[in-house]
Amino acid sequence: MNPSDIVESCRERGADDVICHVTNLRRKQIRFANNEVTASKLWDSITASIFLAKDRRVVATTLNDPTKLDETLDELFSIVGAIGPSEDYHGIADGTFTYKGIPVETDMPDDERIIGDVFSIADDCRAAGVYYTTSVNDEIATSSGIHASDESTSFELSVRMFADKNASGHAVSCARTLHDFDYSSACENAVDIARDARNPVRGEEGRFDVVFSPLCFANLLDDMMFQTSAFYVDSGLSCFKDRIGTQVASELVTVHDDGTRPDGLGSSRYDDEGVPTRSTPVIEDGILTTYLHNTSTAKKYETKTTANAGLIAPRPTNIVLSEGDRSIDELLSEMGNGLYITNTWYTRFQNYSTGDFSTIPRDGIFMVHDGEISSSLKDIRISENMIGLLSRIAALGDRSEHIHWWEAETPTFTPAVLVRDVRITRSTG
Amino acid sequence: MEDICAFALERARSSADYAEVKAERNSHNEFVLKNGKPEVSGFDKSLGISVRVLVGGSMGFASTNNLDRSNVTAIVDEACAMAKATSGLVKQPVKLSHEDGHEASYSSEMKKPLADVGPEEKLAALRDVHAGLPQDVSVAGSFFELYDSITEKLYLNSEGSHISAVVPRIGFFGFLTVQENGETSQVMLQKGASRGWEALREWDLEQYVSDEAHTLQRVLTKGRAPPTGPVDVICGPEVTGIATHESCGHPYEADRILGREAAQAGESFVSLDMMGQQIGSEHVSVIDDPTIPHSYGFYLYDDEGVPARPRYLMKEGAIHELLHNRETAGQLGIDSNGSARCNNYNREPIVRMANTYVEAGDWTRDEVIAETKKGVIINSFMEWNIDDKRYNQRYVSREAYYVEDGEVRHPLKAAILEVTTPTFWSSIDAVANDIGMFAGNCGKGEPMQGIPVFMGGPTIRLRGIRLGVAQ
Numbered sequence: 001m002n003p004s005d006i007v008e009s010c011r012e013r014g015a016d017d018v019i020c021h022v023t024n025l026r027r028k029q030i031r032f033a034n035n036e037v038t039a040s041k042l043w044d045s046i047t048a049s050i051f052l053a054k055d056r057r058v059v060a061t062t063l064n065d066p067t068k069l070d071e072t073l074d075e076l077f078s079i080v081g082a083i084g085p086s087e088d089y090h091g092i093a094d095g096t097f098t099y100k101g102i103p104v105e106t107d108m109p110d111d112e113r114i115i116g117d118v119f120s121i122a123d124d125c126r127a128a129g130v131y132y133t134t135s136v137n138d139e140i141a142t143s144s145g146i147h148a149s150d151e152s153t154s155f156e157l158s159v160r161m162f163a164d165k166n167a168s169g170h171a172v173s174c175a176r177t178l179h180d181f182d183y184s185s186a187c188e189n190a191v192d193i194a195r196d197a198r199n200p201v202r203g204e205e206g207r208f209d210v211v212f213s214p215l216c217f218a219n220l221l222d223d224m225m226f227q228t229s230a231f232y233v234d235s236g237l238s239c240f241k242d243r244i245g246t247q248v249a250s251e252l253v254t255v256h257d258d259g260t261r262p263d264g265l266g267s268s269r270y271d272d273e274g275v276p277t278r279s280t281p282v283i284e285d286g287i288l289t290t291y292l293h294n295t296s297t298a299k300k301y302e303t304k305t306t307a308n309a310g311l312i313a314p315r316p317t318n319i320v321l322s323e324g325d326r327s328i329d330e331l332l333s334e335m336g337n338g339l340y341i342t343n344t345w346y347t348r349f350q351n352y353s354t355g356d357f358s359t360i361p362r363d364g365i366f367m368v369h370d371g372e373i374s375s376s377l378k379d380i381r382i383s384e385n386m387i388g389l390l391s392r393i394a395a396l397g398d399r400s401e402h403i404h405w406w407e408a409e410t411p412t413f414t415p416a417v418l419v420r421d422v423r424i425t426r427s428t429g
Numbered sequence: 430m431e432d433i434c435a436f437a438l439e440r441a442r443s444s445a446d447y448a449e450v451k452a453e454r455n456s457h458n459e460f461v462l463k464n465g466k467p468e469v470s471g472f473d474k475s476l477g478i479s480v481r482v483l484v485g486g487s488m489g490f491a492s493t494n495n496l497d498r499s500n501v502t503a504i505v506d507e508a509c510a511m512a513k514a515t516s517g518l519v520k521q522p523v524k525l526s527h528e529d530g531h532e533a534s535y536s537s538e539m540k541k542p543l544a545d546v547g548p549e550e551k552l553a554a555l556r557d558v559h560a561g562l563p564q565d566v567s568v569a570g571s572f573f574e575l576y577d578s579i580t581e582k583l584y585l586n587s588e589g590s591h592i593s594a595v596v597p598r599i600g601f602f603g604f605l606t607v608q609e610n611g612e613t614s615q616v617m618l619q620k621g622a623s624r625g626w627e628a629l630r631e632w633d634l635e636q637y638v639s640d641e642a643h644t645l646q647r648v649l650t651k652g653r654a655p656p657t658g659p660v661d662v663i664c665g666p667e668v669t670g671i672a673t674h675e676s677c678g679h680p681y682e683a684d685r686i687l688g689r690e691a692a693q694a695g696e697s698f699v700s701l702d703m704m705g706q707q708i709g710s711e712h713v714s715v716i717d718d719p720t721i722p723h724s725y726g727f728y729l730y731d732d733e734g735v736p737a738r739p740r741y742l743m744k745e746g747a748i749h750e751l752l753h754n755r756e757t758a759g760q761l762g763i764d765s766n767g768s769a770r771c772n773n774y775n776r777e778p779i780v781r782m783a784n785t786y787v788e789a790g791d792w793t794r795d796e797v798i799a800e801t802k803k804g805v806i807i808n809s810f811m812e813w814n815i816d817d818k819r820y821n822q823r824y825v826s827r828e829a830y831y832v833e834d835g836e837v838r839h840p841l842k843a844a845i846l847e848v849t850t851p852t853f854w855s856s857i858d859a860v861a862n863d864i865g866m867f868a869g870n871c872g873k874g875e876p877m878q879g880i881p882v883f884m885g886g887p888t889i890r891l892r893g894i895r896l897g898v899a900q
Binding site: 028029030031032033034035036037038039040041042043044045046047051057058059060061062063064065066067068071072075078079082083084085086087088111112115116119126128129130158159160162165170205234235236237311312345346347348349350351352353354356357358359360362379381383406423425426427428429 | 454460463464466467468469470471472473474475476477487488489490491492493494495500504507508511512514515517518519520521523547548549552569570571572604606613614615687688689690691692693695696775777811812813814815816817820821822823825843847848849852875876877893894895896897898899
């Protein structure tokens, strides 16, 4: 499948705007649990993603069956003829762009040795997790003359160590090159948390100061950042509607969407429209500065694209929360008494437009007394409001971690974060 | 699909102790209306093949959508090579449970085939839903999506199974935001079935969405704070369904209990030595049944070729049966009960629910309410979650009412049921006969596999519960 040919074919059939990506993916996974490998997997695929507009009637498809190309184009144009115009559609990117390169890895690791190392570091703990190696090649062509290609590699380990059934620690290592792939430190970190988490007692409800680990806060930032997409703002699924230029977080908070980071799993040379990726401040000193845009949503909002085009909705690339100046020990010391939470999952919103949500800490949850970890906790829930939580950030750690795993789908760089007066609830019976 | 599957299986058999091959052709359409305006409409077409092998007790899996024989040969060989390469890191060799080879073909009937319905009609159905929004409700935002798919599957394994299936699915998904007096409330809307276009007549989407809009308005304008002391909590079928799925279905998945899902969806408070243990009241039984015709979680053979059957997960309050695939059943030396599912050709089959519900009791809903002195009815929820052992669960009401002396008094805002799983199941003293089923997409696996399920049950009553607190 050649994207230029597909674009040309769509243009000949009368399309005004066309974007086509042809993407080759090769990904391997080794999955493990109970200190043994449970499955080794390989994915090999080529897909063509096609977006086209005719008379502001907009359709998109992902074609995984190359033998169905003509039939697919017939169907796309049949739908175009049947649906009404999208009033919110305002075109695709137009222009001549130059793109910067992003490092790729040329060597391949010894997969079995890495998994053997994971089990060795686990020692008396029980290890479960996944290890991925991925390579992706993408080629884009558009009706506005954009033609470019990109390639990426990535190496990821997500590991959960269990010191016993009720004591676990979770850590990840995410990298685009083997040089940055520090899986050993991730395993050691998970083991340390798991051992400290032994003998947990039931936590209390109330308001507590909390230090969130980078892994834990990345999960919340992921849930926050998708709500800055103009598409979700328009859909009523955002607590940031009508808040541009207003304070939505503590003045310590600056968050960028940065698709250019050489070390970011979400980095690419261009977005889904072919616009070169960039670094965009979304929250600056606590003030919401922009939504994430593609060309179409940007025109609606009378601004410029932030190079966050997905074929349908703008989406974040890498989320980057700027670091502060506190070490983790200093954060705990500044907090004095409170909680240190190392992971969370199952974040669900009662109301996206208000930002009310709850989420459940898992893995190490620790009571902190006079800046020192004093005991391990279990069975608590964070019941909060997103803007309220961001507004009560009191200090930021000085060392970011790169997080991407099952619960943090957007690659995120974040330090540990101290938040005041976090609402903690627990089962009433 | 037949030829390439047979070719792949033959190739795999030459190197593997066990092999299975799956091909899947999927056609998926979706139409979106955002605030009454059409958004990007789309469809996906996919065809691909996967092979899963056991070599020396080590499992390998590979998938591709390039069906050239040379490429299929390469991925089959790679699956075998990967399994062999990691066999030194396998302590307990995978042993699948015994299963006879089956030859079968099945489908789910469509009275009005999805292929006979054009895009105009599908988009018109969404426009009708939007046009039906009540004029007396202040709608601050709406997002409606109508989707349908036809999935053709072919499954072969080295033990002689040959199973083909054609399953249509149709679904409606959306969000609605209602605003009153500066406050907003939201509902996530969802319907789903394994059938044709006729599902829409049964769902009556215009009425469904209009009713939800009025409910949100009623709670916003008339809702009061929930009581703080102990009350009886009456769960409507929607809340019964989600609690059953989350706190009975998931913790009874054997792969969780055995630790295989530990790093993602987690483990379970249930352990193997708890089989038969009384965890709930004697009034409650829970069934998971993939064979319900036209259900969202419908299948007659699972994705390991095992015949589907209803499973009693909880019987009269006791832990009765876990959900198994051939891997977990083989580890325990029992038979699979046909719970292996995958959401596409390129995903491994893992232990999943299908249609999980509380069995009907002999009360009517009106009787349950009439015999409640001080209680709260929670008909529906918006926010929910549960911990990764499935022990602490929470449901925040979308629609709730205060009940006093057997009478429904007034709506409540954000009534929160936040209890442990043993408390939930052991507090049930009344089970009504008004079973309702609700469609959802259950997430599990790595990479994530969202899979269609029903969650349901009747109205049930929990005695002596203290409600949780909001943000």
